[in-house]
Amino acid sequence: MPAENGITAAKEIRQYDNVVKIIFLTSSAEFAVESYVVGAHFYQLKPIWEDSFFRLTDSVIAECRRADQRSLILRCKTGISRIDLDQLLYCEVLGRTLLFHLVDGTVLESTGSMDELARQLTPHESFLRTHRSFLVNTDLLSSGNQAAVEFMPFVCSLAYLVFVLQTPPTSAAWKRPTATAGWSIPAA
Numbered sequence: 001m002p003a004e005n006g007i008t009a010a011k012e013i014r015q016y017d018n019v020v021k022i023i024f025l026t027s028s029a030e031f032a033v034e035s036y037v038v039g040a041h042f043y044q045l046k047p048i049w050e051d052s053f054f055r056l057t058d059s060v061i062a063e064c065r066r067a068d069q070r071s072l073i074l075r076c077k078t079g080i081s082r083i084d085l086d087q088l089l090y091c092e093v094l095g096r097t098l099l100f101h102l103v104d105g106t107v108l109e110s111t112g113s114m115d116e117l118a119r120q121l122t123p124h125e126s127f128l129r130t131h132r133s134f135l136v137n138t139d140l141l142s143s144g145n146q147a148a149v150e151f152m153p154f155v156c157s158l159a160y161l162v163f164v165l166q167t168p169p170t171s172a173a174w175k176r177p178t179a180t181a182g183w184s185i186p187a188a
Contacts, residue, residue, distance in 0.1 A: 007031050010038040019082065021060045072120065074100070074110040081108055085124055090136045091117060103140065 010022050021041040024031070025048060035043045042056055072083045089101045093114040100108040118135060121127040126139040 005031070007034050007038060010035070010040065014038055021064065023056065023060065070124075072100075074098075074108070074112075076108045076110050078108075083108065085121075085126075085137070086139070088137050089140055090134060092135075093117075093133050 006024050006026065010024075013020060013022065018039065022035075022039065023041050024035050024043045025046065026043070027046040029045060032043045032045075041060060044053070044056065070085045072085065072088070074081055074083065083100055083102070087102050087104070089103050091101065091114075092099050096111050096113070098110045098112050098114070098117060100110065102108070114129075114133065114135065118127075118129055121135065126137055128136045128138045130136050
């Protein structure tokens with residue numbers, strides 16, 4: 001790359017994406033330590049052997065697939081965003097606008113239906129549909145996350161709040177998600 005090295009390019013990439021896996025393939029060990037400062041996944045010196053390269057790419061692909069299973073990709077006003085489900089506190093719908101409330105206080109807007117979102121989140125047993133307009137990440141409730149506890153009275157009744165805080169998600173009292181809804185809890 002004329003007038004630019006891989007480290008500079010990686011720094012620029014990191015301004016836009018902290019998740020993408022960066023692998024340096026080079027004949028110089030000069031920037032090996034610095035590559036990890038920019039969050040490189042791996043730094044491979046040439047010559048590169050086919051066998052080791054394929055093992056490396058296979059491990060990166062496997063790691064990306066695991067990460068994809070615990071995230072949502074959505075089109076927001078700010079562009080395409082990936083939400084780590086461990087950072088998603090709750091989601092609410094207003095009309096056709098989905099509001100994704102993250103642990104750090106960020107709110108992302110997207111269009112869609114709560115039913116479709118509930119279908120997407122069905123494999124993730126930690127999401128509870130407390131109301132037709134809300135999906136809540138119960139993992140964050142059980143971890144004692146202060147932000148989760150503060151917003152809960154606004155998205156469900158007191159009876160539901162007591163149920164959620166006192167009943168483990170593995171309990172038979174919880175109803176398994178259906179194709180049109182996430183977890184639901186019995187009426188009080």
